[in-house]
Amino acid sequence: MTEDEEKGQRRFQAPRGANDVLPEDEAYWRFVRETGERICHSFGYRRIDTPVFEDARLFLRGAGEGTDIVEKEVYIFEDRGGDRLALRPEGTANVCRAYLEHGMQSLPQPVRLFYFSPVFRYDRPQAGRYRQHTQIGIEAIGDGSPLVDAETIDVLSSYYDALGLSGLTLHLNSIGDSNCRPTYVQSLRDYYEGKLGGVCGDCKVRFEKSPLRMLDCKERGCRPLIEAAPLISDSLCEDCDQHFTALQSHLAALDIDFVHNPRLVRGLDYYTRTVFEFMPKEEGAQSVIGGGGRYDGLIELLGGRSTPGIGFGSGLERIIINLKRQNAPIPEIAAPRVYVAHLSEAAQGAALGIARELRRGDVAAVVGGAGRSLKAQLRHADGLGARYAAILGDKELASGEVTLRDMANGEQRSVANADLVAAAKTG
C-alpha cells in the first residue's frame, strides 16, 4: 500500500483469492460438512485437526522439492521469533506429522483419520481455484494392503453419492514404488534423451527434476511424444502389479467404475502405487474435485519407521460449485420460528424474557427492533420467514399473555405465557 492509500479511506477487501462464505451459502456448507462427517464416521474414521501453519520444512520435504506446489505456491513466512513457517498447502503432511508426534504407531493399524481444513496456495485465482480453499480429507496410515486403497476410494465415492453428485468419472493409475519407479524413470529418460528439442520449456525442467510429470503436460507440442512414451503400467514390479490388480478387483466388487488412465500422475512427489482423481463431466480447467493416492514412503521421509499410508483430499468449494451446477437438492437452514414483537418500551424487557423462554424450550426466537412500529416489526418477521409472531403490548403485559399470530394465515389467538412454548411448537 502506498502512503496515499494508507491516508485515504480506502475500503478493505478480502485478500486476492480468499473469499467470504456468506449466509446465503450456509446451507451448502453445512450439507457438505455434515455429510462428510457422517460418511467418514460410518467408515470408522475419526476427526483430527492440525495447525494451519507448520515448520516449513515439513511441507518442503514431504511434498517434494521439484513440485510446483512447493516451488512457487507455498506461503512461507518468518515469525517474530525467527522460525520459518508455512501455511499448509495440502493436508497429508500435517496428519503424518501428528501421527508420529503422538505415537499413533501404537494404536491399532491402520489409524483412520479425517479432517476439514483450509489449504493455502499462492496461485493465480480463477473460478474454482482460490488461494485459500477448504478440503475434506482422510488418511489411513499403517496398512499397505490394496483393500485399504479400495476403502479410501469407496469413502470418497460414497461421499459424492450421499451429496447427490452425479456424472463423476474416477481416473485411476499406479505409479509404482521405490523398487520399480527408478527403472521406469530411467527408461523415460532414455526415451526423451535426444528428443528434448521437441518439448516445451517446462518439460525440459521436468526432465531433470521430475520426469514423471512430463506425462501430465498439457502443452500441445508435447502430446505426440507423450503418446509414444513408455508407460509406467508396463514396467511395474511384481508387487506393484499385484497390488494394482487386487485394487481393481476390489473396486469391481464394490461396483465402483473407473477408467485406467496410464498417464495420470499427481502434483505431489510422495505418492507411490495408487493414484486417483474424480472428474465431473463438465468441461473446464478446474475440474478435478477430489483426488489422492498412496504414500508409502512419506512417514519414513518425515523421520518415522517405514509406514504405508493412503488418503484423499477433495475441495469443498468445487463440490459446492458442482452441486449448484447440478441443481442438487440441499437441506435448507430453518428460519426463526417466532418473532417477538413489542409495542412499548415497557414491553421490551418482557419480550427479551419471552424470547429467552422460547429458546430454552428449543424454539428459535428473534426479538423485534426497538422503536419500530408493529407494522415494521411484522414486515421484518415476514422477511425473516418466521412462522409465528408473538405480539406483546400493554394489554398482553397486563394479562400475562401474548397474542400469537400465525404468519401463514393471519390467525391470532391469546396464549398464556406459560403455554407459549408448546403453542409455538405446534402447527
Add this chain to the structure above:
RNA sequence: GUGGGCGUAGCCUAGCGGUUAAGGCACCUGGUUGUGGCCCAGGAGAUCGAGGGUUCGAAUCCCUCCGUCCACCCCA
C-alpha cells in the same frame, strides 16, 4: 507466472466527453389510534474499483495498480 474480457449504490443495469450520475430489486419510513405479504408515497444509500494523465470540461479517452472472470499453467 503468461495472454485476454470486465469493474457505475448491497445486487442487476442505463449513461460512453458537457451542467445536481438514471432506473429496477433489496433496505428504511409512512398511507392516523396495536398488525406482514399486494399497491401507493417518501427516504437513505455511489469519492462512477484506486491513483495519475489528456482536456476549458471525464463515469465516459490514455497509463499504472488493484480486484474479478476466461484461457494457459497448476491443482482441490
